[in-house]
Amino acid sequence: MAESSPYLAATADAYDALADVYADFVRDSLDRLPLDRSMVAAFAELVRADGARPVVEAGCGPGYMTAHLRDLGLDAFGVDLSPRLIDIARRDYPDLRFEVGSMGALDVADGELGGLLSWYSLIHTPPTELPPYFAEFRRVLAPGGYLLLGFFESEGGPVSRFDHKVTPAYRWPIDELADLASKEEFVEVARMLREPLEDERFRRGHLLMRRDRTAAMG
Template sequence: MAESSPYLTATADAYDALADIYADFVRDSLDRLPVDRAIVAAFAELVRADGPRPVVEAGCGPGYMTAHLRDLGLDAFGIDLSPALIDIARRDYPDLRFEVGSMGAFDVADGELGDLLSWYSMIHVPPPELPPYFAEFRRVLAPGGHLLLGFFESEGGPVQEFDHKVTPAYRWPIDDLADLARKEEFVEVARMLREPLEGERFRRGHLLMRRQAAAVC
């Protein structure tokens, strides 16, 4: 999937401008999120059961979640639009691989990746432009590969734009995201909704899916 959208440049520029502040804000965020860690741990356990294969964090930011995947025993690497955030990730986690790139246009062959995590990175994609991302995820994942999405949920309403502190973002109904994934041969494994904690504004949504394996004739 080739990408050329103004929002990509705007998103990268916005995160570049606030890279240090953003990295400091999220670096230890998992420490206070036991429920969120649980769904990531389940993802990692399923990935490990399938044997060693590369796992990508799409939209890795400053790399803290990629490092968490590594600590869970996965062969993880990260990509992100923001060169400044990638510089921070490489500085903080020099033993891991990080690349500047877009989750809508991976520079890999079909089926080259085992599994994929998108942790609050798809939130900035304008709704009309989101479906091709699932097609790209299907392209790069091997049959049977797992996909885990973390996002802000719209609490039963339609897709809603909100004033994210870095750049515009969107809250999605969990059923709508599941439907988009289903159209690209993903089957749902599990879903989890978490109500806002103190200091949070919105419900959090998590979808764990698996790319359908090739049919056996």
């Protein structure tokens, strides 16, 4: 997909400016999120059972989730728009591969991956620009490959913009996000909605999907 949208540069600049603060904030965030971890663990187990092809974390930030995927037995690497966050990821996890790039134009061959994790990385994408990302995810995933999305859920309302602490972001109805993915040959496997913790503002959504094998064969 074309990568000329101005929000991409704005997002990269915003995360570069707050990279150290953001990395410190999220580094141990999974420790208190057993439900979120359970979805990631299921994703990892399914990818391993399906042949253990490589997995990308698209929008990896400082790399803590990529490292978690590695700890779950996956051959994982990370891609992010922010050069500063990639520097931190390479420093903190020198045994892993991290690249500066966009999840909308991944440097990956067609059908190469067994899984793709987008963990709160689609949230900054304006709604009208989101569909091409799912097309790119379909391109890089092997038939039957798994996609796991983590995002802020709109709690029964429409897609809504909010003032994220780094740069503006969007909350999505889980059904609408699943429908967008289904237009690119993704079939829902599971979903989980988690109510916000005391220090969180919004409900969290998690969608586990699989690239349809039948569509690829047709």
